[in-house]
Amino acid sequence: MFEERKLLIATKHQKELVIAPLFWEEFRNYYFTSDAFDTDSLGTFSGEIDRKEDALSTLREKCIIANKATNCDLVVASEGSFGAHPTLFFVQANEEFMMLKDFKNDIEIVAREISLETNFNGKLITNEADLLEFAEKVNFPSHAIILKPEEKNFSKIFKGINTKDVLLKSYNELKQEFNSVYAETDMRAMFNPTRMKVIEQVTHKLIEKIKSLCPRCSFPGFDIVNAMPGLPCENCLLPTRSTLSYLYQCKKCCYEKELHYPRGIKFEDPTYCDNCNP
Known part of the structure; x- marks a missing residue:
């Protein structure tokens, strides 16, 4: 049902780097990405655009938008959330949903992964020493940092910072202009290898679900x-x-x-x- 079909991976954050090889290995899908739509319009991790729906509803909408923009009838997308673990309340967690939506056969299959492996963090920074301490804690520079005046102030924002020189320059520019700086981890997949690993894990789960067939009618996603x-x-x-x-x-x-x-x-x-x- 899915083999050798064209697959749209609905992302602008390079998730295809881990998703595409696994789908190729299992189903020989010829994948592509597209700039015809903007997944960030449904919400951004840095907070400029709030996610209006829950993760699963947002993920479904992401697939629908991608289908309408490209006419590709086989779409895969993921949606992540970060915060307190649902049962271990004092521990940060990364929850990833991934959906395969087959518009041709009216099939929707969803997988979910919750991981304690995350560097998700944010802090109000008072000086350069404080900033460098935060950077070390969140595995900078392999994991990028976002700087802005305050947690909810998006009037000026620096994203994807992954060198010390740019980190200090951006900090000093914000400090001089606003007299306050807030640092947070950049949770976009291409700037966060730890999150990318969780996306790879949920891709494996999704593929196993796709391969799970109903014993009665052989429909996928049993x-x-x-x-x-x-x-x-x-x-x-x-x-x-x-x-x-x-x-x-x-x-x-x-x-x-x-x-x-x-x-x-x-x-x-x-x-x-x-x-x-x-």
């Missing part, structure tokens, strides 16, 4: 729609909150299949039992 708790405790045998099974569902014929013991164990450690360890 995937988990629900995780069922209830794995019994090894000690008291009462159900725990740990996953007992995954429910898979076909997006086309709605066939469902339940897979028990997805972690390969039939009992949970009593440490995670609310009865044994309340």
